[in-house]
Amino acid sequence: MHRPAEPAQRLNASFTQANALPGELALVSQSGALLTALLDWANAERIGFSHLVSLGEHVDVDFGDLLDHLATDRHTRAILLYIESITAPRKFMSAARAAARAKPVIVVKAGRVPAGMRAAASHTGALAGEDIVFDAAIRRAGMLRVDTLNELFIAAQTLARFRDNPSRDLMVMTNGGGAGVMVADAAAPLGVTLARPGAALMRRLNAVLPAQWSHGNPVDIIGDAPAQRYVDTLKALFDAPEAGAVLFVHAPTAIVPSEDIAQACAPLIAAHPGRVLSCWLGGDTVAPARRLFEQAGIAGYETPEEAVRAFSLMQTYRRNQAVLRETPTATANAEPDRARARRIVETALEAGSEWLDEIDAKDLLAAYGIPVVATLRVPASPAAAAEAAGRIDGPVVLKVVSPDILHKSDAGGVRLDLRGAEAVRAAAEDMLAHLRATRPEAVIQGFSVQAMAQRPHAKELIAGAHVDPIFGPVLLFGQGGTAVEVLGDRAIALPPLNRTLARELIGRTRVARLLAGYRDHPPVRIDALCDALIALAQLLADQPEVAELDINPLWADEHGVLALDARVRLSSLAPSGMKRFAVRPYPAELLRRLHWQGRMLLMRPIRPEDEAQHREFLEAADPEDLGMRFFQAMHPLSHDDLARMTQIDYEREMAFIVVDEHAQDGPCTLGVARLVRDPDNVDAEFAVMVRSDLKRRGLGRLLMQALLDHALANGTQRLVGHVLRENRAMLGLLKTLGFASEPDADEPGAMVVASRAVRPPAGSA
Incomplete structure (x- = not known):
């Protein structure tokens, strides 16, 4: 560990000539140069620290060690991390989860966009990238991730002065209509909802504001407002339950000095701690007012957009903390048939097969209780395919079985809704001819024949697993189908999962809104979908040779889930398994x-x-x-x-x-x-x-x-x-x-x- 600074001890063992101001923020950086630059900036902004540490190459002491120390340090109220890489993921996750339960931990991660990604054979491998996995790790630990160094300190200030405010909606008070519009414009894309004033609050505001006030949120109290109008408005807002969080925005005018307004409002706001975010628009004219609010412990921001972003970060932090602490309900999954699963894996490895064929992949899923479509395997013979179809009631699906053709639909290796043996025979002949012409190098091992599932309300989803080089096994969920990479609707989670974590994973996708039901489509059985994801996490824990897994499509509807197709890649190097989990699973x-x-x-x-x-x-x-x-x-x-x-x-x-x-x-x-x-x-x-x-x-x-x-x-x-x-x-x-x-x-x-x-x-x- 290099370059520590402990302001409370008046110790500076760094390369910088500047001393840190004492405060309650601990900053741990992997870059010494960045640390000295941040210290210079923080001194100019009068931001103090309990500790400043640059890890450098962290030969011995790493992020996990420092998180353990700072989590119990009485001088530290919040921990700020600048991270470039993680070398001990389980140690880091264990320390981070413990620290995040005790105090806010805010992270900036460098290297968001890697220069290149390895080509992946499965959809899951293609969609699971390094940065989104890191994002999942931060969320799982209950920490808050921000994008920039500026946001790092914005979030720190907000959590220090606004952490205990539970409000999900924002009430805006301003003396300028334009400033209110700027707040509304900034709020919408960040998912911040402006609170709707209730009837009682409207009566109070009508009594203290001019007739031409905005009569809504943002509450525009008009540019000629004297200090008493600010005070009366704030009192009305503080008494209204729907105005739990108030953004105070002021633009300077020649009518009333900003400092007078600050002097009138600061004591009232200080008496309601954690209720107000402030934004004094301008420079030198409003500097004294901004300083008065700062001395009163009121969170302050340079622009309305910055203030709204700060409120949005608070919401993200609360969601992460809620998931960290929420009590899950028990899964309905039965004990998996681990012996059956081991036979499937070991047989394939002994045969030197890297990929399970579709039927073995489905058998592996079925061993863990994931419903699959019953499928018959036949030789690469049109007659055999037709005979198998005759044993299935109703229309069937015909698919090629080849270790060289992973995305069968793209290669023309799938035929749907075939009715009768002759239709299957003709489709098999046509498929073989097409594949011999377009994929002559592919080894055709046979066909799979399965019943054509008929579930009109089913949504096409994808569920899969991939091994990240840092955090080990990860799970992916999102909207499925043949255009899955184009849609890019996916979320990542670290195993193990319970129903709470599985619901949170599903909820981070756009397709989640469709799963809740719409028009004549009833809601999907979410618990069944959660249990399928939990089963996948258990499979990864039990079968360390599983290196990559896709269920696409995974159908979900009011009846439950059904895996229509699956791909599983194995590796004798055992890259998965519970020993590789970044979060230790239930023992x-x-x-x-x-x-x-x-x-x-x-x-x-x-x-x-x-x-x-x-x-x-x-x-x-x-x-x-x-x-x-x-x-x-x-x-x-x-x-x-x-x-x-x-x-x-x-x-x-x-x-x-x-x-x-x-x-x-x-x-x-x-x-x-x-x-x-x-x-x-x-x-x-x-x-x-x-x-x-x-x-x-x-x-x-x-x-x-x-x-x-x-x-x-x-x-x-x-x-x-x-x-x-x-x-x-x-x-x-x-x-x-x-x-x-x-x-x-x-x-x-x-x-x-x-x-x-x-x-x-x-x-x-």
């Missing part, structure tokens, strides 16, 4: 059954879908037990509280729960044990809690042993915990497990307990 391999007190229980890692069940577990506990666990009286549990407990990062945390699946009122949690490893995986802090009516019956020991086993398997050196002195049962249990204890210097009345090293420290004999 289902840690699930185990327990015989306890004559009952069969399940011990497994906690998952996001457990939120409601975990709430019941905690709310049913005795207050004394909760005090023992949390060292204080528990406040009512919020969604964010429970999200932190159930939506854990398995790369650095673990929480085992013991579940009685056969309880009278449905599955219930009997106990939980969790640990959080430090970034260097030396110590892990642990905690255990058992249902109040089941204490001293052995569950605590089982849970503690599970934590010790997990720490050993993951190379953690020591478990450390904090236990109240009066919790003698837990102290006794830990003593029998070999833990040592001593008084807690930071928590009177508590003991620090630590295990023996669960593995020898690095470098020991």
